[in-house]
Structures are given as C-alpha cells and as structure tokens.
Amino acid sequence: MHANTSASSRTDIPESVAADCATLAHNLVGQSPRFREAMELVRLYAAWNAPLLVIGETGTGKELVARAVHYLSPRRHRPFIPVNCATLPDALVESELFGHARGAFTDASQARTGLVRMAEGGTLFLDEVEALAPRGQGALLRFLQDSSYRALGGNQLLHADVRIVAASNVDLRAQAAARTFRDDLLYRLDAFRVGLPPLRERLDDLALLVGHLLDKAARATDGRPRRIGAPGLALLGRYDWPGNVRQLEHVLLKAHVVCQGAELGVAELRRSAPELAQLDLPCAAVPLAAQGLRAAKRAASDQAERRFVEDWLARTAGNISEAARQSGLERAALSRLVKKYGVKARVPAAQVVASR
Structure with missing residues (x-):
C-alpha cells in the first residue's frame, strides 16, 4: 500500500524526518481505488492547518493516517502527540488537555503541562474522540474556536499553535443526531475528512x-x-x-x-x-494435479454453479423469486442451489408481511 506521496521530493526535510515519512508511506499499503482516493486526500490535507477527522473501522489504520498527515505537513519538525480519549478520566479531561496549576484540585501538588502545550507547533491526535464526556467536548470546542485556553486553576489565558486530528470508528453524525456528541464540535472537527475503507x-x-x-x-x-x-x-x-x-x-x-x-x-x-x-x-485454489479427472470436473461444475447463483442474486439484490424469473430457472431449483452453496438471499418484503 503506497501512499502516493514521496518524502524524497521534499528537499527541506531532515534525514530523520524523511525516514519517518518513508516508513509511513511503506506502511500505508494498497492500490484499490477507494484506498488510493483516501491517500490522495491525506496528501492534499497535510498542507493545511484546519482540523481533520479520520473515520474508519477498528484496525483500518487511522493513527497511521494521522501520522502521515503530520509528517507530510509543515509541522513535521514539531511533536506528534497521540492520546486515546477513552482513557481520559471524565473529571480530569481539562487537566489532561490543558494542564493545571498547583493546588487546582486536591491531588494537584504541583503544576502540570497539558497535552496541548506538549504538542505546541505540531499535531494533537485525538483517537476515539466520541468517548469524550460532555465536559471534555465543551472544553475541546472552546479551544478549537480560537486556539486559546486556561490551565485548570490558572488565571492566564494561553494560546497554542496546534493542529487537531481526530479519529472515530463510529458514525459521529448519528451520535450528534442522538445528542450524545455535540454537533457544534463535530462541525469544527469535520473541516476535512478522510474515510478509510474496511479490508x-x-x-x-x-x-x-x-x-x-x-x-x-x-x-x-x-x-x-x-x-x-x-x-x-x-x-x-x-x-x-x-x-x-x-x-x-x-x-x-x-x-x-x-x-x-x-x-x-x-x-x-x-x-x-x-x-x-x-x-x-x-x-480453484486446489491444484488440478492433486485431483482426479472426475473430481476436477465436479469442482469446476460446482464453481460455475456457485458463480451463477451469486451473480443472479447480486443483480436482484438477493431476491430469489426475481433471480429465478430473470435467469429462466425454476424457483425451487434456484433455492436448492442457494442452500447448497450457502449464498445469502433476501426474502421479499411481501412474503415477510404475509407470514406474520
């Protein structure tokens, strides 16, 4: 899976950062149309500072994409700070993100730097952003509005030059419609979007x-x-x-x-x-040399039958009756083939209603 981006074409990248870029490009493997489209967006969005939302199922490589966006951007010399929002305690989200002053709460025996300050000039990657509690969502929204914040318990208004890249494996639009995720925060995070196809x-x-x-x-x-x-x-x-x-x-x-x-x-x-x-x-995966002639003929026949059934059901959205009518087979014969090869079929809505 090659990311259609080349670190070697950027002459201003130090050797260590160029190595990071090359590693990311090597790990982003694929040539399928949807994957290549996503990689083109990675290259396009890397040059900008607006927030980016990476959407994809678990295991599709969302953090790899976030790192690629960072290392292919002008921020490549500055930190990339990843955090899993599901691990942030609800009561301490603001402290984790923005730091706290000494004495800000019972256990705050000394001041602490937050993740935003640690990512200064670079990228803060918020994985599983949907896991943020309402308080954390509100704090993040305030920061996204003007890049300013206060450490918990502090009085000084601070500013941070940080790009936010968020990721989620759920439908945030559906969560916003259900009011479990703030729609105004979603609008801020979704300035740019990269969707990763499942395997x-x-x-x-x-x-x-x-x-x-x-x-x-x-x-x-x-x-x-x-x-x-x-x-x-x-x-x-x-x-x-x-x-x-x-x-x-x-x-x-x-x-x-x-x-x-x-x-x-x-x-x-x-x-x-x-x-x-x-x-x-x-x-087809079993070498013909390992089969007898009769077995090879039977295997080829079975493969052709299965392909026939799959193709007709695909054409008719799984409707056996319609597939039988269009293909010229008796419905009972087609049903036997569907059962024989375990092909998924769909029961027409009229039959479902009639059976109730």
Missing part, C-alpha cells in the same frame, strides 16, 4: 498487504522471509476481516511463527486463526 471492501489489496505484513513479521521474529501460496491467499480472501488490517497482521504473525518451511499454507493459517478453520477452501 473486506478492498480485498484486491490482499496480496500486497500479505506480502508486506509477512515481511514485517519476519523482521519482528526470526528474520526468515516467508511467502504465501495460492491456496493460503484464497483462504484469506474468503474471510470478511471484522478486525481489518490489524487482525490480518496478527493472524499472519502467528502463522509465520508456526510455519516450518518457506511457504505459508492453509494448515498454518487455520492453526493460527480458528475463524479461518471454519471456511471452505475455494475449489
């Missing part, structure tokens, strides 16, 4: 990701490079990856450790991930 929606990137993550696993363990065979890659493509790239990374790390040879296969993957053990291997 199941960019499986075209699977081969690139697997190669990259296996290289990473080798560097983290025994240093021995391993590749994946076609059956193993086909098996990975059958899973929907609710934990996204992070889950894939963990599975491949375990599979790398248990693999005794140079090629990682189906057996190692199933040992490393029980969820993969429940999946059938696609017939």
Whole structure:
C-alpha cells in the first residue's frame, strides 16, 4: 500500500524526518481505488492547518493516517502527540488537555503541562474522540474556536499553535443526531475528512498487504522471509476481516511463527486463526494435479454453479423469486442451489408481511 506521496521530493526535510515519512508511506499499503482516493486526500490535507477527522473501522489504520498527515505537513519538525480519549478520566479531561496549576484540585501538588502545550507547533491526535464526556467536548470546542485556553486553576489565558486530528470508528453524525456528541464540535472537527475503507471492501489489496505484513513479521521474529501460496491467499480472501488490517497482521504473525518451511499454507493459517478453520477452501485454489479427472470436473461444475447463483442474486439484490424469473430457472431449483452453496438471499418484503 503506497501512499502516493514521496518524502524524497521534499528537499527541506531532515534525514530523520524523511525516514519517518518513508516508513509511513511503506506502511500505508494498497492500490484499490477507494484506498488510493483516501491517500490522495491525506496528501492534499497535510498542507493545511484546519482540523481533520479520520473515520474508519477498528484496525483500518487511522493513527497511521494521522501520522502521515503530520509528517507530510509543515509541522513535521514539531511533536506528534497521540492520546486515546477513552482513557481520559471524565473529571480530569481539562487537566489532561490543558494542564493545571498547583493546588487546582486536591491531588494537584504541583503544576502540570497539558497535552496541548506538549504538542505546541505540531499535531494533537485525538483517537476515539466520541468517548469524550460532555465536559471534555465543551472544553475541546472552546479551544478549537480560537486556539486559546486556561490551565485548570490558572488565571492566564494561553494560546497554542496546534493542529487537531481526530479519529472515530463510529458514525459521529448519528451520535450528534442522538445528542450524545455535540454537533457544534463535530462541525469544527469535520473541516476535512478522510474515510478509510474496511479490508473486506478492498480485498484486491490482499496480496500486497500479505506480502508486506509477512515481511514485517519476519523482521519482528526470526528474520526468515516467508511467502504465501495460492491456496493460503484464497483462504484469506474468503474471510470478511471484522478486525481489518490489524487482525490480518496478527493472524499472519502467528502463522509465520508456526510455519516450518518457506511457504505459508492453509494448515498454518487455520492453526493460527480458528475463524479461518471454519471456511471452505475455494475449489480453484486446489491444484488440478492433486485431483482426479472426475473430481476436477465436479469442482469446476460446482464453481460455475456457485458463480451463477451469486451473480443472479447480486443483480436482484438477493431476491430469489426475481433471480429465478430473470435467469429462466425454476424457483425451487434456484433455492436448492442457494442452500447448497450457502449464498445469502433476501426474502421479499411481501412474503415477510404475509407470514406474520
């Protein structure tokens, strides 16, 4: 997954920062259209100071994107400070963000610098921003309005030059509509937005990701490079990856450790991930040389039937009756094929109402 951005083209970047940029570009792996679109936005928004909101499911790489925005920006020489908002105690959110004066509360035996001051000139990354309590949301909103704040218990009005990048794995617009997240704060944070697609929606990137993550696993363990065979890659493509790239990374790390040879296969993957053990291997992934002629013909026939069923149900949004009518099959025959191959179908609304 390449980020379509090049640190080497920026001649003003010191060697250490250029290395950070190169590392981020190397970790942002993918060529699928939606992923490349997101990376183009990363490159575009990096040059500006307005708040940025990164949206994506758990494990899609939101912090990697936040770091890329920082290190590809004019702020690259200054700190990148990440914080998970879910870990901020409700009563101490203002203290954590803006610091406190000595004696500001019972345990404040000395003054403390807040995260905003620590990120001066750089970027403050607020992960799981939806977890902020109402008090914290209000404090953050006040800061976003004019970049000024007071330390808790302090009298001096301070100013900070900090870019805010926030991230969430939930629909903040729905939360704002439900009044669990301030809509005025959402408007401030959502000046720019990058949406990261889940892995199941960019499986075209699977081969690139697997190669990259296996290289990473080798560097983290025994240093021995391993590749994946076609059956193993086909098996990975059958899973929907609710934990996204992070889950894939963990599975491949375990599979790398248990693999005794140079090629990682189906057996190692199933040992490393029980969820993969429940999946059938696609017939096309089994080498024809390992099958008899009769078995090969049956496998090819089954594959063609399954593809036929999947294509017609996709065309008719899962409506078996409509798929049968358009394809020329009897509904009962199509239903048997749907059941045989476990293809998901949709019951028409009229039948649901009639059955009640």
